[in-house]
Amino acid sequence: MSAPTPADSAAAEVLRQYGLNEKGVRDTLVNKELTALLLDLHAKFGAGKLLYTVATKCDSEPHRLLLGKYISEGKVTTSQQLDGALRFLKECGGRAVGFGDAELEKASGVGVTVSDAELASAVQVALAEEKAAIEEERYQYNFSDLLGKLKKAERVKWADAARIRAEIDRQAAALLGPKTAEDLAGGKPKKKDKAPAAAKEPKAAPKAPKAVPTDSAAQAEAEQRQRLSQAVSAVRGSFLFSLPRKEIQSLQQDAREGAIPDEGQVVEVGGWIRTIRQQAAVNFVELNDGSTPESLQVVVVEANFSDKESCRGFLAKASTGTCVKFWGRVVKSIAKGQLIEMQATKVEVCGTVSEGFPISKTALSLDTLRQHQHLRIRTNVVASVMRIRDTCAFAVNQFFHQRGFKYVHTPILTSNDCEGAGETFTVTTLLKEGEHGGPPVVRPGVRSFAEDFFARKAMLTVSGQLNVETYCAGLSKVYTFGPTFRAEESNTTRHLAEFWMIEPELWFAGLPEIMSLAEDFIKSVIALVMEECATDLLYLDAYHRRVAEGKSDEEKEAQQQAKSRLAEGGLIDRLLHVIKEPFARTTYTNAIELLAKVHASGEATFTEAPVWGMDMGAEHERYLCEKMFKKPVIVTNYPRKIKAFYMKQDEGGQTVQAMDILVPYIGEIIGGSAREDNLEKLLANMADKGIPAEGLQWYLDLRRFGSAPHAGFGLGFERMVLLVTGMLNIRDVIPFPRAVGLANH
Numbered sequence: 001m002s003a004p005t006p007a008d009s010a011a012a013e014v015l016r017q018y019g020l021n022e023k024g025v026r027d028t029l030v031n032k033e034l035t036a037l038l039l040d041l042h043a044k045f046g047a048g049k050l051l052y053t054v055a056t057k058c059d060s061e062p063h064r065l066l067l068g069k070y071i072s073e074g075k076v077t078t079s080q081q082l083d084g085a086l087r088f089l090k091e092c093g094g095r096a097v098g099f100g101d102a103e104l105e106k107a108s109g110v111g112v113t114v115s116d117a118e119l120a121s122a123v124q125v126a127l128a129e130e131k132a133a134i135e136e137e138r139y140q141y142n143f144s145d146l147l148g149k150l151k152k153a154e155r156v157k158w159a160d161a162a163r164i165r166a167e168i169d170r171q172a173a174a175l176l177g178p179k180t181a182e183d184l185a186g187g188k189p190k191k192k193d194k195a196p197a198a199a200k201e202p203k204a205a206p207k208a209p210k211a212v213p214t215d216s217a218a219q220a221e222a223e224q225r226q227r228l229s230q231a232v233s234a235v236r237g238s239f240l241f242s243l244p245r246k247e248i249q250s251l252q253q254d255a256r257e258g259a260i261p262d263e264g265q266v267v268e269v270g271g272w273i274r275t276i277r278q279q280a281a282v283n284f285v286e287l288n289d290g291s292t293p294e295s296l297q298v299v300v301v302e303a304n305f306s307d308k309e310s311c312r313g314f315l316a317k318a319s320t321g322t323c324v325k326f327w328g329r330v331v332k333s334i335a336k337g338q339l340i341e342m343q344a345t346k347v348e349v350c351g352t353v354s355e356g357f358p359i360s361k362t363a364l365s366l367d368t369l370r371q372h373q374h375l376r377i378r379t380n381v382v383a384s385v386m387r388i389r390d391t392c393a394f395a396v397n398q399f400f401h402q403r404g405f406k407y408v409h410t411p412i413l414t415s416n417d418c419e420g421a422g423e424t425f426t427v428t429t430l431l432k433e434g435e436h437g438g439p440p441v442v443r444p445g446v447r448s449f450a451e452d453f454f455a456r457k458a459m460l461t462v463s464g465q466l467n468v469e470t471y472c473a474g475l476s477k478v479y480t481f482g483p484t485f486r487a488e489e490s491n492t493t494r495h496l497a498e499f500w501m502i503e504p505e506l507w508f509a510g511l512p513e514i515m516s517l518a519e520d521f522i523k524s525v526i527a528l529v530m531e532e533c534a535t536d537l538l539y540l541d542a543y544h545r546r547v548a549e550g551k552s553d554e555e556k557e558a559q560q561q562a563k564s565r566l567a568e569g570g571l572i573d574r575l576l577h578v579i580k581e582p583f584a585r586t587t588y589t590n591a592i593e594l595l596a597k598v599h600a601s602g603e604a605t606f607t608e609a610p611v612w613g614m615d616m617g618a619e620h621e622r623y624l625c626e627k628m629f630k631k632p633v634i635v636t637n638y639p640r641k642i643k644a645f646y647m648k649q650d651e652g653g654q655t656v657q658a659m660d661i662l663v664p665y666i667g668e669i670i671g672g673s674a675r676e677d678n679l680e681k682l683l684a685n686m687a688d689k690g691i692p693a694e695g696l697q698w699y700l701d702l703r704r705f706g707s708a709p710h711a712g713f714g715l716g717f718e719r720m721v722l723l724v725t726g727m728l729n730i731r732d733v734i735p736f737p738r739a740v741g742l743a744n745h
Contacts, residue, residue, distance in 0.1 A: 410464030672713025
């Protein structure tokens with residue numbers, strides 16, 4: 001057999017990207033026509049199992065290109081969707097089918113996202129229908145039949161088959177408990193005889209069998225698990241909480257789906273008045289309850305009220321900001337720009353507004369709203385941001401929970417400065433009130449922090465990373481998500497003194513794993529916001545366009561920034577761009593070379609000239625992702641001197657296995673690294689950076705007692721919310737911002 005040529009070796013590497021094993025690669029290389037086709041598809045769309053199916057099952061070149069585009073753009077992501085598309089194209093009768101064809105997309109489930117909750121519910125229903133048979137046959141039941149049934153169910157059929165099967169297995173295990181000895185032996189549970197067997201000659205009593213504690217223990221455990229499962233099902237069917245009030249978001253969503261309450265049904269809503277127009281015979285109230293930026297128009301006509309006095313009393317008191325409840329019929333609206341309205345028949349004023357209410361019915365600038373932090377939530381822009389923040393927080397916990405990470409609550413009070421920067425808030429009880437209203441002073445006789453509450457210097461945490469690493473050394477996959485504090489006097493639109501950090505740690509892992517984990521994390525959070533907060537995203541997209549066009553009260557600097565961003569597309573366009581393509585990856589050394597080249601040529605001018613060894617500023621980070629790569633960039637292998645003491649050194653010791661993820665208009669959003677697991681190197685680096693080992697012996701113990709390669713990253717939650725909402729100032733994405741000179745509430 002002749003030796004493989006360089007071309008064969010290159011082709012083999014591409015074929016492996018399609019998921020082929022070595023035998024599959026060798027067999028495919030023999031088929032020159034198929035190999036050429038796969039190489040061509042790879043050049044156009046990349047590689048993967050779905051594209052391999054396209055190459056082997058689709059005979060039409062135009063159809064292959066069409067399907068390749070759907071797959072590469074993430075519109076067809078499962079084998080079920082691809083099978084649906086292939087069936088449609090085979091049966092379409094030769095008519096031309098292009099990208100975006102409505103019938104093709106319907107036949108292949110394009111745009112259908114099956115949530116975890118939706119899948120779990122469908123599996124639960126399917127298991128319930130077969131519960132008797134499953135409990136009788138236990139693990140000998142043919143769960144493949146159940147999978148086949150779900151693969152034909154509406155919507156759920158578009159979920160990945162492996163995902164459906166995993167959910168079936170999970171719920172079946174919860175129902176049946178662990179496998180017993182009989183399950184493992186492949187038999188069914190024995191049934192009791194309906195009648196006694198015919199009498200037989202008595203046999204000698206058999207010897208008592210030896211106790212099998214493992215089997216009985218397993219059976220007992222299975223029974224306990226079943227009791228737990230039954231208790232969970234019972235309690236979930238007995239929850240009490242409900243509200244008579246209907247949320248406006250729910251009414252609007254139902255209306256978009258064509259579901260409007262029956263005309264005879266009286267609906268209760270409640271909220272705050274945004275505007276009220278009082279006319280001679282009819283009055284129009286714009287009501288918002290905080291569930292959506294879409295308000296509900298309530299039509300108030302005195303003739304429709306049985307209690308005419310209450311209607312007149314309401315009209316006398318009502319103004320912007322009044323809290324009120326209405327009862328009435330929800331009907332289709334004939335007014336432009338709204339699907340429904342309420343014809344009110346009853347009203348209750350819950351809270352009137354005193355003189356001086358600062359939130360007027362006309363739009364206020366964000367700078368003005370920052371002066372009223374406790375009331376700014378009554379505006380659409382801030383409420384939309386906070387609803388998205390809520391979804392982002394849920395997405396954080398969901399992402400890590402689904403991947404088996406354990407949530408660890410790390411301390412807020414600590415004795416270590418993780419970053420070694422010294423920009424911390426000290427916590428002490430050694431002070432007493434100063435005289436005549438002056439600043440506090442140290443109590444007389446105090447000589448050191450040994451006399452303080454904790455018998456040492458304590459501070460507000462700047463990071464939970466060091467603490468969460470200790471739990472990673474026992475749980476393997478952990479994360480912390482909590483408030484952190486920096487006493488950094490940076491009065492900018494990008495810095496806060498109090499902010500939330502997300503810090504996962506992963507044992508038995510290095511830089512490549514956390515790079516992929518971090519990219520997946522960002523995309524997952526954005527995807528859930530798109531799914532859950534589409535109305536808020538649409539509102540903010542339009543809001544930023546108004547700011548860019550000068551149709552708001554925002555200052556000129558904000559207008560200019562919004563206009564600059566709009567040149568790259570609206571908010572939704574930019575978010576789609578982030579999640580649709582893989583992030584760019586480059587080393588720090590290469591990034592500096594690229595920046596130095598454009599700086600030297602005059603193509604770009606930086607305040608600080610790019611040189612190797614510098615800590616890149618926002619101007620450099622943003623140029624990389626906004627101008628050079630035009631998408632998020634992961635920069636790796638930074639100089640050791642500019643990074644934290646715990647980062648693992650590359651060979652040679654000049655650089656460390658660190659990475660930063662840079663995103664357009666923000667700059668660094670994630671920083672992470674492999675952690676130095678070599679005790680001697682860690683101690684040397686601490687000494688080099690002037691960090692005493694005495695107070696970190698507990699951290700060094702992790703290297704002494706059963707260490708292994710591990711890695712993690714940190715993400716400032718508020719910067720994530722900035723990315724998803726498109727807001728320009730970080731103080732607008734946290735309820736009560738804390739910064740230099742700012743702690744009013």
